[in-house]
Amino acid sequence: MAASSDTLRDKIRSRKARTGIVGLGYVGLPLAIELGKAGFHATGIDLDPRKVQLINDGRSYIPDVPTADVQALRSKTLLEATTDFAVVRDLDTINICVPTPLRKTKDPDMSYIVSAVEGIAKHLHPGMLIILESTTYPGTTEEVVKPMLEATGLKAGVDFFLAFSPERVDPGNPTFQTHNVPKVVGGHTPACSSLAAELYGAAIETIVPVSSTRVAEMVKLLENTFRAVNIGLVNELALMCDRMNIDVWEVVEAARTKPFGFMAFYPGPGLGGHCIPIDPYYLSWKAKQTGFDPRFIELAGHINAGMPHYVVEKVSDALNTRRKPINGSSILIAGVAYKRDIDDMRESPALDVMGLLLARGARVSYADPYVPVVHGREWSGGFDITAVDMTRGNIAQHDAVVIITDHKAFDYAALIDEADVIVDTRNAIKGSHPNVFKLGAPRGAVEGQKAVIA
Numbered sequence: 001m002a003a004s005s006d007t008l009r010d011k012i013r014s015r016k017a018r019t020g021i022v023g024l025g026y027v028g029l030p031l032a033i034e035l036g037k038a039g040f041h042a043t044g045i046d047l048d049p050r051k052v053q054l055i056n057d058g059r060s061y062i063p064d065v066p067t068a069d070v071q072a073l074r075s076k077t078l079l080e081a082t083t084d085f086a087v088v089r090d091l092d093t094i095n096i097c098v099p100t101p102l103r104k105t106k107d108p109d110m111s112y113i114v115s116a117v118e119g120i121a122k123h124l125h126p127g128m129l130i131i132l133e134s135t136t137y138p139g140t141t142e143e144v145v146k147p148m149l150e151a152t153g154l155k156a157g158v159d160f161f162l163a164f165s166p167e168r169v170d171p172g173n174p175t176f177q178t179h180n181v182p183k184v185v186g187g188h189t190p191a192c193s194s195l196a197a198e199l200y201g202a203a204i205e206t207i208v209p210v211s212s213t214r215v216a217e218m219v220k221l222l223e224n225t226f227r228a229v230n231i232g233l234v235n236e237l238a239l240m241c242d243r244m245n246i247d248v249w250e251v252v253e254a255a256r257t258k259p260f261g262f263m264a265f266y267p268g269p270g271l272g273g274h275c276i277p278i279d280p281y282y283l284s285w286k287a288k289q290t291g292f293d294p295r296f297i298e299l300a301g302h303i304n305a306g307m308p309h310y311v312v313e314k315v316s317d318a319l320n321t322r323r324k325p326i327n328g329s330s331i332l333i334a335g336v337a338y339k340r341d342i343d344d345m346r347e348s349p350a351l352d353v354m355g356l357l358l359a360r361g362a363r364v365s366y367a368d369p370y371v372p373v374v375h376g377r378e379w380s381g382g383f384d385i386t387a388v389d390m391t392r393g394n395i396a397q398h399d400a401v402v403i404i405t406d407h408k409a410f411d412y413a414a415l416i417d418e419a420d421v422i423v424d425t426r427n428a429i430k431g432s433h434p435n436v437f438k439l440g441a442p443r444g445a446v447e448g449q450k451a452v453i454a
């Protein structure tokens with residue numbers, strides 16, 4: 001007999017539904033907390049025993065999630081974590097929040113989704129709601145997840161409910177967090193959509209239903225491709241400005257005063273993070289399968305991937321004004337996280353810049369209050385480096401400082417006072433200073449050279 005959506009709806013409304021979250025990372029843990037705060041019992045399933053232990057000890061490891069929130073839910077017995085998928089037997093809903101990286105060939109790596117769905121399928125039971133949240137190509141829910149779950153003999157939309165809902169979390173954003181970012185939801189059937197909307201509606205302020213899982217999957221890829229393409233455009237503009245001796249930062253600041261029809265994007269040392277450098281390739285991979293050539297994505301990818309090389313060129317120009325080569329120079333990278341005030345360095349352009357400088361003979365070190373160590377496996381150098389302090393007194397030991405991440409905690413005044421050469425890829429230092437060489441801005445090199453000659 002088909003499962004009734006009313007039974008699960010009632011359980012959700014009465015908060016008796018037992019919710020599960022597979023993957024307790026940057027996306028899954030905040031969601032588990034919101035579900036717990038909404039009054040559900042939330043069980044996190046993660047293969048990483050360290051994370052599971054920390055949650056069960058009442059501790060957070062995600063900067064946006066206060067430990068007090070984990071403790072509060074633990075004390076009300078509303079939150080627990082396990083590595084064992086057998087718990088799925090007792091759950092009514094599951095949100096899948098596992099990684100979706102790229103293979104070296106830039107093809108989607110579906111292995112985490114496949115392994116999570118395998119774990120769920122073993123214990124799938126009638127009446128459950130399964131929602132995929134991992135960012136992925138349009139068609140994944142219907143073409144990968146559904147057949148694996150239906151291999152159990154249960155049918156999607158009849159015996160269990162299936163939906164896709166993209167995650168839009170912006171780590172480090174104090175204004176927009178899981179509970180107040182509108183949630184797009186697309187179900188396999190209208191009943192699937194409506195149940196997923198019911199669940200999220202209990203914890204998240206605004207729900208945006210769409211007609212299918214494919215539309216919901218495509219929404220996320222549009223959002224992230226939009227960012228990748230616009231960042232590519234402004235990065236190209238920065239390269240042009242460099243040649244034309246125009247300050248790209250001043251251009252963007254003035255352009256953004258237009259109250260309509262313009263949205264500011266900023267240039268930088270290259271894309272970073274789990275989303276923007278990766279997600280557009282999920283879309284282009286799928287588009288190519290249909291014989292479509294996704295030109296914007298490829299072009300933006302090309303420009304953005306070239307930015308670390310441009311940064312190294314800028315370092316070379318800057319050191320040149322001091323009659324120094326990169327080879328043998330001591331270069332301090334300020335910030336290795338992929339963006340300001342967070343600890344995440346996945347796909348960070350800092351890793352590329354460090355590798356390129358090392359390959360040219362530089363002695364590379366880094367400072368980052370959020371990242372104590374860069375492991376050998378994370379960059380082409382292949383050896384572990386620990387963070388150094390970038391405080392007054394030790395800045396001048398380096399021939400150049402390269403600002404890759406504009407953490408608020410850095411003492412920029414000390415940098416200006418003490419560094420011989422600063423390459424600023426984020427416009428972290430305002431105004432013009434003879435020792436500051438900005439990405440996409442008039443060449444300080446000319447001034448610097450004059451200073452040396454004088």
Ligand SMILES: NC(=O)c1ccc[n+]([C@@H]2O[C@H](COP(=O)([O-])OP(=O)(O)OC[C@H]3O[C@@H](n4cnc5c(N)ncnc54)[C@H](O)[C@@H]3O)[C@@H](O)[C@H]2O)c1
Pocket residue numbers: 022023024025026027028045046047048051097098099100112115116119133134135136167168169170171274275
């Ligand atoms: N981090 C972001 O800002 C962000 C924003 C929007 C969307 N997303 C998307 O959300 C998804 C998750 O990203 P994240 O940043 O939370 O990743 P993450 O690496 O922080 O967390 C993923 C977690 O899943 C666990 N895991 C991996 N395989 C598993 C399995 N088979 N079973 C159980 N647990 C497993 C890992 O141990 C890890 O704790 C990705 O698809 C990502 O693209 C991320």
